[in-house]
Amino acid sequence: MTKHTNTQKDLAINGAKISRRDILKTAGVGGVGVILGASGLGGLLSLKEGNAAATDKKDIIPFYGKHQGGITTKTQNHVYFVSLDVTTSKKEDLVKLFKDWTTASALLSEGKPVGELSSNEFLPPKDTGEADGLSSSNLTITFGVGPNLFVKDNQDRFGLKQKQPKELVDLPKFPLDALEEAWTGGDLCIQACADDLQVAFHAVRNLIRIARGKATLRWAQTGFQRTKQADPKEATPRNLFGFKDGSANSDVNNENQMNEQVWVQPGDGPNWLVNGSYLVVRRIQMFIEVWDRSTLKEQEKTFGRYRDSGAPLGQKDEFETLDLKKKNEQGEYSIPVDSHTRLSHGDGSQKILRRAYSYSDGMDVKTGSFDAGLLFLCFQRTPSKQFIPIQNRLAKMDKLNEYTSHRGSAIFACLPGAKQGGFIGETLFN
Amino acid sequence: MKLLKVSGILLFSSSLLFGCANTDKTTSTEKVKETKNTATKALDGVTEAYREYAIGEIEEFVKATEAFTTAVKNGDIEQAKALYGPARMHYERAEPIAEVFGDLDPKIDAREGDVPEEEWGGYHRIEKGLWVDNTTKGYEQYADQLMKDVNLLRAKVDTVEVTPDLLITGAVDLLNEVSTSKVTGEEDRYSHTDLYDFAANVEGAEKIYQLLNQELEKKDKELSKEIQTRFDEIYSLLNQQKNGDGYKLYTELTEAQVKELSQAIDALAEPLSQLGMVTEAS
Numbered sequence: 138m139t140k141h142t143n144t145q146k147d148l149a150i151n152g153a154k155i156s157r158r159d160i161l162k163t164a165g166v167g168g169v170g171v172i173l174g175a176s177g178l179g180g181l182l183s184l185k186e187g188n189a190a191a192t193d194k195k196d197i198i199p200f201y202g203k204h205q206g207g208i209t210t211k212t213q214n215h216v217y218f219v220s221l222d223v224t225t226s227k228k229e230d231l232v233k234l235f236k237d238w239t240t241a242s243a244l245l246s247e248g249k250p251v252g253e254l255s256s257n258e259f260l261p262p263k264d265t266g267e268a269d270g271l272s273s274s275n276l277t278i279t280f281g282v283g284p285n286l287f288v289k290d291n292q293d294r295f296g297l298k299q300k301q302p303k304e305l306v307d308l309p310k311f312p313l314d315a316l317e318e319a320w321t322g323g324d325l326c327i328q329a330c331a332d333d334l335q336v337a338f339h340a341v342r343n344l345i346r347i348a349r350g351k352a353t354l355r356w357a358q359t360g361f362q363r364t365k366q367a368d369p370k371e372a373t374p375r376n377l378f379g380f381k382d383g384s385a386n387s388d389v390n391n392e393n394q395m396n397e398q399v400w401v402q403p404g405d406g407p408n409w410l411v412n413g414s415y416l417v418v419r420r421i422q423m424f425i426e427v428w429d430r431s432t433l434k435e436q437e438k439t440f441g442r443y444r445d446s447g448a449p450l451g452q453k454d455e456f457e458t459l460d461l462k463k464k465n466e467q468g469e470y471s472i473p474v475d476s477h478t479r480l481s482h483g484d485g486s487q488k489i490l491r492r493a494y495s496y497s498d499g500m501d502v503k504t505g506s507f508d509a510g511l512l513f514l515c516f517q518r519t520p521s522k523q524f525i526p527i528q529n530r531l532a533k534m535d536k537l538n539e540y541t542s543h544r545g546s547a548i549f550a551c552l553p554g555a556k557q558g559g560f561i562g563e564t565l566f567n
Numbered sequence: 568m569k570l571l572k573v574s575g576i577l578l579f580s581s582s583l584l585f586g587c588a589n590t591d592k593t594t595s596t597e598k599v600k601e602t603k604n605t606a607t608k609a610l611d612g613v614t615e616a617y618r619e620y621a622i623g624e625i626e627e628f629v630k631a632t633e634a635f636t637t638a639v640k641n642g643d644i645e646q647a648k649a650l651y652g653p654a655r656m657h658y659e660r661a662e663p664i665a666e667v668f669g670d671l672d673p674k675i676d677a678r679e680g681d682v683p684e685e686e687w688g689g690y691h692r693i694e695k696g697l698w699v700d701n702t703t704k705g706y707e708q709y710a711d712q713l714m715k716d717v718n719l720l721r722a723k724v725d726t727v728e729v730t731p732d733l734l735i736t737g738a739v740d741l742l743n744e745v746s747t748s749k750v751t752g753e754e755d756r757y758s759h760t761d762l763y764d765f766a767a768n769v770e771g772a773e774k775i776y777q778l779l780n781q782e783l784e785k786k787d788k789e790l791s792k793e794i795q796t797r798f799d800e801i802y803s804l805l806n807q808q809k810n811g812d813g814y815k816l817y818t819e820l821t822e823a824q825v826k827e828l829s830q831a832i833d834a835l836a837e838p839l840s841q842l843g844m845v846t847e848a849s
Contacts, residue, residue, distance in 0.1 A: 224834070259735050259843025350797060350834040 196272045196332070200239075200246040202554040204400065204412055205561070206277030208516050209389040209490070212374075213275050213330040216360040216494045217337040218418065218512060219345065220323030220547055221352040223286060228295040232566045234351045238280065238344055239560035245340045248273030251347070265346070268339035276331040278340055280561050281416050281549025286324045300565060302406040304415060304520050305550045311532035313543070320420045320545025323355045328416070328514065334359065356545065358420060360494025360512040373447060373455065377495050377509055378428050378540070380440050381447035384455050385482070387490045398523070399490050399516050409564035412553035414516045417489075417524045420496070420545030423510035428540045439536045441476030449478060475536040481527055489515040489523045510541065520548065610845065613778045614729040620774055621664040625724050628657035632717045636710035639693060639703045648697050652760035652813060655690060659767035660774070662744065663737025665720065667727055674716045678754070688712050691755075698757035735843050738775040741768040742836040750829045752817040762814035765828070766805050772839065773798050782845040790841055797835035804831055 198206045225231065241251040248271065252263025286294065287301035307322070327344055331337040338359075345354060362374040373381040387394055396402060401410045428436070437443055437450060447455035451463045451471025459482055463471045472479045492514045501508040517523040532538070555561045631654035638647040658665055658676065666672050673682055675689045688709045696706040748754045749765040776783075776794055783791045804827060808815045820828075 224830075257843055257847055259732070259846045261840045261843075346837065349837040350793065353830045353834075 196275050197247055198273075198275050198277050200243040200278070200555075201557045201559075204414075204554045205279045205551055206246070206554075207279035207328055207330050208414055208492070208551065209395055209399065210275075210277050210330070211389070212362065212492055213277070213337075214332045214362060214364040215330065215334040215337050216512065216514070217329045217334070217341045217357070218360065218514070219327050219341055219357040220283075220355045220418075221325040221327070221345075221348065222355045223294075223324040223352045225351040226294065228297075228566070230351050231295060232562070234348055235280070235562040235566065236560045237347050239555055241343060241347055242278040242340070242561075245278065245343070246273060246276055248276075248336075251343045265339065265342055267342075268336050271333060271336055271339075274331040274333040274336040276329065276336055276340055278344070279328040279330075279416075279551055281326040281328070281551040282562075282565070283323050283325065283547060283549050285322065289324075297565070300407050300409060302410055302550060304406060305548065308417065308520070308528075308546055308548055309525065311528050311543070313532050313538055314546070315542045315544060316546050317544050320356050320358075321547060323547050323549070325352060326416070326418070326547065326549045332365065334361070358496055358498075358512050358545075360496045362494050376493075376511060377423055377425055377497075378436070378440075380436075380442060380444055381455065382493065383491055384442075384447050385459070385478075387488055389490070395490075397518070398488050399518055401518055405518065410550055410553065411564075414518065414551045415520045415524075416549045416551050417513075417515050417517070417520060418545070418547045418549070419511075419513040419543055421511040421513055422501075422508065422542045422544050424506070424540050424542070425509055426506050431540075438473050438476060439540070441472040441478030450476075473536070475534050477531070477535050477537045480530045480535050483527065483530055487523050487527050489517045489527065491515045510544075516551070609782060610731045610734075610779075613782070614731060614734065616778055617734055617775065618664075618727070618729045620778075621661040621727075621729070622724055624657045624661035624771075625665065625721050628654070628661070629717055629721050631657055632714060636714045639697075639710040640707050642703045644697060644701070644703050647693075647703060648758070651690070651694060651697065651758055652755075652763035655760075656763050656767035656770075659764045660771035662741060662768065662771060663733055663775075664724060664727055664729070667733075668720060668723055671716055671720050671723070675713065675720065678756070689716070691757075694755065694757050731846055734775050734779065735846070738772045738779075738842055739836055739840050741772040741775075742832050742839065744768050745832050746829065746836070750825060750832065752825075755817070759816040759818045760814070761817040762805065762808055766814065769798070769801055769805070769832075769835075776839065776842065779842055779845050783842065786844045786847065787841070790838055790844075793838045794835070797831070797838060801828075801831050801835055804828055 198210055200206065223231065225234075244251055245268075248268070250264030250266070250269070254262055254264075282305075284301065284305050284307055287297045287305070288294070327341055329337040329340040329344075331340070341357075365371065368374075373384050376382040387398055389395065399414050401413050401415070403411050405411070431439075433444065442449055446453075448457060449459050449472055451465060452460055459472065459478065461470070461472055461479060461482070465471050470479075494512045494514070495509070496512045497507065497509040499508060500506070515524060552561050553564060555563060631650065635647060635650040635654045638644075638650055665675075673686075673689075676691065677687060677689055678691045679687060679695065681687075690713065692709050693706050693713065696702060696709070745765050745768045749761045749768065752759065752761050754764050755761045776798070780791055783794075804824075805814070808820065808824070
């Protein structure tokens, strides 16, 4: 609202000039009196005042480090995930983008704006401002690169072809996949997680703004899980089917386990990705109306766990080791052969680090049902030995497939972390 | 965005839909004033040149509207349809100036629903007649009124004081118009000639950029280059949608093309929004 064109209809309100157009834009609200702000200079908030009180050190997850944040970081309350198409054809633009993103992300992680406010009122503020005064909320920003960044339509777009890891290729088509173009693929991704959705959105918005002219949004999805406020004991979160999800997840505090399952190790492939990881994203619609009318027994047999306690069927405790051999009185396996739990476990040799969030995007306009489900995010060292075999088993016979549909899918290599003074992607681009 | 008349419609209230706090603007305001003063002098020639450009476009608009309204009154529907899109381009190029006249702008350019039905006239009213009712009959009075309003606009335009502010905000506003109503096909919802308005808005913004460029290059050569590149990209996309001398209909665009155009506007408007640095002392 810094515009004051020399309008004949400029009005003075509280001593501030507001142009005809500013007022008119509010007129559509139906005659209700709405005037935007106190005015002419409304954009000039003092950033110092705005942010001083805000940041509490305990809410900060350092951006720089051996690995990127947002992978083994304890799952925050919200995610804002975006997939991007790169529109520039110059490698130097891409490198500049990652440098600018790194600088901005380091600031954002500390709850700071992406740039200082200029005293020139004819310029838009560098930071969009909606996180002024908010804490950093454990914000993590994780960047990844997709297969098409290396080769697209047989073109070696940025001279990176030689560097493409064998593991970084489009996922195979799984049985029952109902993927939609609008939710699939991408050259780059940004996963912003925070305990506050406004903080996460602010981060993504500013990063996308920095990317204008170089990359554009391809698709975007927010996600949530129960918050720390709602569940101070931090029990295993429940998905939108009401079941505990993540009981058997890997232990992020166990470094050996993470090195074995999540972090790319020297010798795995090209060295640039060492200390990085592979992210698989699936947007899985859940037919919650259908689920809501199936019996509790049916629901529990579908998952292979009790809804209430999260314990495997036939067992007592949520965290008990699955007893896949156990049979019930009818002589059937307690955990059914087509149950989600049994199939995802397999022989136990394939593990992935799940970091999923629920999503709810209002109504599916075609059916009038909820458009809700799971933004399934998982990290791993070798997709061909981890996500792919697991998903193949699930897609073939998981009973849960009756209640879900995979609408979106993408794979990204999440770059190793950056040192202070360096930038994300340095090992790939240099 | 075509809008309503102000008077009598709005109640001013402190309960806000989009609230803004009362901001403390002591120190920064002082600085702003300094920069502004420096700017005004350095940009005197530019504002004068823009005034000439805008007046030139409005003069062309008068002629084009004359031809258009004559066709309507003569009942020559095909001719009227053919003249509609191109005629509007002159207005859309000079929009930062034309819009200054808060009373005339809605009379000339209001879309259906922007103003009460009984007050609705101008280009879009006739557009509806031509493309929806498929007639010029009954629209002669609208044509007469439109011509009067456009003549009045020409007479008034000499009185506009062009300031650097008007140019700086005007350039981005032109693109914002594209983002919010042209690229969505809402502007020319009956004729679907939105791409004419789209192109004209971009041309109008480019004119401002060109005029300010000498000053901009002194401040930031890279930025100037980037803006030019982004303009070139938009023109290249628009050129793909040419149909003879004019443009394809909005309804002939694919969803992917609309998205591509929209994102190209964003990519241009972002660096263009830095034009304000020309107001800073060198």
